[in-house]
Amino acid sequence: MQTERIAVGVRPRSGYEAVDLGFRFARAIFWPLFPAHALVVAAIAFALNAGLSDRLWLAGLLVWWLKPLYDRVALAVLADALFGRVPTLLETLTSVPKLIGSTGLWHSLTWLRFSPLRAFSAPVLQLEGLRGMERSRRVGVLVGRDTRAALGLLFACGIFELVILAAGLQFAATFRPEGAIADFWRGVAAGAGPELSWLEALLYPLAIAAIEPLYVAGGFALYVNRRIWLEGWDIDLAFRKLEQRVSADAARKPRARATLLGLLALALLTPVPAGAQTEAEEPPSCQAPGPDGAGACIDAVLADEEFATVEKVELWLPKTSEPGSASEPGLIGRFGLWLASVAATLLRVGAWLGIALLLGALAIVIARSLRARERPLGAQIAAGADLRLGLDLRREALPEDVVAEARVRFAAGDASAALSLLYRGALLKLVRGFGLRVPPGATEGECERLARVELDAELANDFALLTRAWIFCAYARVTPAPEAFAELCQRWLPRLGGAA
Numbered sequence: 001m002q003t004e005r006i007a008v009g010v011r012p013r014s015g016y017e018a019v020d021l022g023f024r025f026a027r028a029i030f031w032p033l034f035p036a037h038a039l040v041v042a043a044i045a046f047a048l049n050a051g052l053s054d055r056l057w058l059a060g061l062l063v064w065w066l067k068p069l070y071d072r073v074a075l076a077v078l079a080d081a082l083f084g085r086v087p088t089l090l091e092t093l094t095s096v097p098k099l100i101g102s103t104g105l106w107h108s109l110t111w112l113r114f115s116p117l118r119a120f121s122a123p124v125l126q127l128e129g130l131r132g133m134e135r136s137r138r139v140g141v142l143v144g145r146d147t148r149a150a151l152g153l154l155f156a157c158g159i160f161e162l163v164i165l166a167a168g169l170q171f172a173a174t175f176r177p178e179g180a181i182a183d184f185w186r187g188v189a190a191g192a193g194p195e196l197s198w199l200e201a202l203l204y205p206l207a208i209a210a211i212e213p214l215y216v217a218g219g220f221a222l223y224v225n226r227r228i229w230l231e232g233w234d235i236d237l238a239f240r241k242l243e244q245r246v247s248a249d250a251a252r253k254p255r256a257r258a259t260l261l262g263l264l265a266l267a268l269l270t271p272v273p274a275g276a277q278t279e280a281e282e283p284p285s286c287q288a289p290g291p292d293g294a295g296a297c298i299d300a301v302l303a304d305e306e307f308a309t310v311e312k313v314e315l316w317l318p319k320t321s322e323p324g325s326a327s328e329p330g331l332i333g334r335f336g337l338w339l340a341s342v343a344a345t346l347l348r349v350g351a352w353l354g355i356a357l358l359l360g361a362l363a364i365v366i367a368r369s370l371r372a373r374e375r376p377l378g379a380q381i382a383a384g385a386d387l388r389l390g391l392d393l394r395r396e397a398l399p400e401d402v403v404a405e406a407r408v409r410f411a412a413g414d415a416s417a418a419l420s421l422l423y424r425g426a427l428l429k430l431v432r433g434f435g436l437r438v439p440p441g442a443t444e445g446e447c448e449r450l451a452r453v454e455l456d457a458e459l460a461n462d463f464a465l466l467t468r469a470w471i472f473c474a475y476a477r478v479t480p481a482p483e484a485f486a487e488l489c490q491r492w493l494p495r496l497g498g499a500a
Contacts, residue, residue, distance in 0.1 A: 006082060013225050015149025022221025026214055029081045033217075036092040037074045038209035044069070045205035047362075049198075056197045060204055065347055067212060068108035068118065072099040074216040075126055082224070104131060113347075114340075117143060119219020120150040142226045145313065150222055157215040164207040165200070172199055398425055402496050403489050415479040422488060423470040425496050426463060430455065433495075444471055462491045 008025060026033055044066060048059040073092060076099060080087050087095075099105070104125035108118070115121065121139045124130050130138050143150070173184045187196055399405040402425035410418035427447065430436040436454055438447055448467045452460045466488055472478040480488075 006084075008082065010228060012229050015146040015222060015225070016152070018146070018221045018225035019149055019153050019218040021225075022217040022219070023214055025078070025081075025221065026217035029077065029086055032081065032086050032089065032092070033074060033077045033213050034209070036077060036089050037070055037213050039089075039093065040073050040096065041070050041205050041209045041212075045201075049201050056201045060201055061347070063205055063208070065109070065113065067208065068113065068122070069100065069105060070208065070212055071108075071119065071122055071216045072103050072105065072126055074213045075122060075220060078217055078220050079123070079127055082220075099126075104129075104135075107131070107135075116154050117147070117150045119153065119215055120146070120222050122216070123220060123223045141230070142223065144226065146222050146226055150219065153215065153218045153222070157211050157218075161204075161207040161211045164210055165203050168203040168206070169199065398428065403493050407489060410482075410485055415485070416473050418485070419466075419470045419473050419480075422492060423466055426466055426492055429495055430459075430463065434459070459495075466492065 008021065013021065041063075045059075045063050048062050049056060052059040052062075073096060076095060077087055077092055107125060108122065112118065112121075117139070120143060121135075124135055124138050124142070128138065169185075169188055173181045176184050188200075398421065402421055406418040406421040406425075409415075409421065427436075427438075430451060431438060434455060436447075436451060438450065442450070444467050448460075448464050451463045455463070469480050469484065469488060473480065
């Protein structure tokens with residue numbers, strides 16, 4: 001842990017003081033933090049509202065359920081900024097797929113979703129990478145005395161989200177005719193009308209985008225503050241600064257250091273009077289006569305001012321009939337647990353349904369964009385102005401008389417160049433003269449299959465013979481017989497003529 005790079009003042013704080021520090025830190029990095037978080041919230045909310053336009057209540061429920069996903073974006077920005085490197089908006093958005101796949105999001109969206117300490121324990125999953133029992137033990141150690149502050153943070157942020165939602169609704173109510181405001185709020189309470197449903201669907205993501213980064217920042221500050229208490233980051237940082245200062249002083253003043261060491265050695269060698277030695281002696285430490293008398297010695301040590309701090313710790317424990325014995329929950333408790341499990345199951349199914357709809361919408365958008373890109377490329381191929389199959393298919397790259405030039409090169413012993421000329425001329429003639437549509441990246445075999453589908457049988461057969469001769473010569477180094485090459489030239493001479 002490179003504590004010297006921390007961008008905030010490192011010292012132990014109380015829980016609520018740490019939360020306030022988190023709020024101030026979030027405001028200090030407002031532009032890298034809030035826009036990135038808001039873009040992720042807006043994108044998911046738009047996709048859910050568009051896909052579930054007839055069930056906006058379900059879309060709103062899924063927007064709320066996916067809060068741990070938005071929190072990971074904010075926590076990534078806060079963690080980088082804590083150590084002095086504030087990421088840009090583009091860097092944060094490009095890291096979202098990694099945050100989804102490698103930060104324990106599945107745990108946060110299922111059995112940890114209803115944890116009131118979600119913001120406090122999220123860094124253990126995302127930053128420390130702990131899972132299972134290791135995560136549970138780590139969270140149990142970290143939470144400790146700051147549980148009350150974490151619960152207060154959750155309650156306050158939830159209240160402010162409701163305040164923003166209510167303020168937006170009240171703002172919309174002011175545009176109603178006079179005397180209709182009461183009817184407006186009755187409609188809100190009854191959930192009536194598609195207009196109110198759409199208004200609530202737009203206001204709730206806005207409230208999340210405004211408050212959730214502060215909630216994550218407060219929980220992250222509690223996490224950092226607890227580690228300062230447990231691991232002594234302030235002490236470590238003080239020693240590092242002291243070491244740097246001593247090293248700098250030693251580098252600047254080596255002679256002064258040597259003089260100081262000489263004076264110290266001289267002082268140690270100087271004899272001290274007996275009376276002074278007696279006055280300098282420290283009082284004897286507590287000596288326990290044996291194991292039975294150790295208690296009095298311990299009480300004497302604890303009575304010192306260094307041990308005068310008393311800390312009161314409160315724990316919530318279930319009631320038991322007898323001290324130390326555990327009792328089974330009653331009928332109401334079991335019924336509550338059953339309702340909670342049913343609700344968790346239904347919400348989990350709804351969340352997966354929403355994710356599937358979102359992925360489907362993204363797949364459709366990507367497929368449409370790829371098709372849109374293929375159309376202009378196909379038009380370029382039809383114009384014969386591109387490089388495909390590793391061959392230059394431009395008309396100006398071919399000679400005027402393709403067949404004659406191919407015969408000359410074959411006679412000179414360059415069968416590969418001769419067949420390349422014939423194949424390029426034939427393919428260009430099929431594309432420009434017969435309208436053969438060749439997609440980008442098509443191979444020789446695919447071009448042959450397309451020719452059999454789109455062209456007449458005789459032309460497709462001649463192209464197939466030429467394609468196989470070219471493939472054997474180019475890739476297998478098998479030169480066709482002179483009679484076979486002469487037959488290919490004879491087949492394509494009427495079509496290519498003096499030029500392709």
